[in-house]
Amino acid sequence: MFRIWAKIFQDERIVKQTVYERDENFSYADFFRYLSEICDALDIPTPVLLKTHLFNYAKFRHVVFRPRDFVESVPFEKFMLENISM
Numbered sequence: 001m002f003r004i005w006a007k008i009f010q011d012e013r014i015v016k017q018t019v020y021e022r023d024e025n026f027s028y029a030d031f032f033r034y035l036s037e038i039c040d041a042l043d044i045p046t047p048v049l050l051k052t053h054l055f056n057y058a059k060f061r062h063v064v065f066r067p068r069d070f071v072e073s074v075p076f077e078k079f080m081l082e083n084i085s086m
Contacts, residue, residue, distance in 0.1 A: 006079070050069075062082040066078060
């Protein structure tokens, strides 16, 4: 089981958040699917997922997406995914 805390920031404040939980083991091969499901839950477009995003999540247990990481324009300054598994 794993949990990911997804947060949307505007003016350095959390404006929207959700906790994504799965009862399966975490897999980096499925990370884009997790990201898509989180974005659907928050009703935002899915950002472009780069290798550096995966490396940051693996190394630091969180990843930050900026507006430049989205194909569509977004009304926030930062979208963060943080691993909160125990």
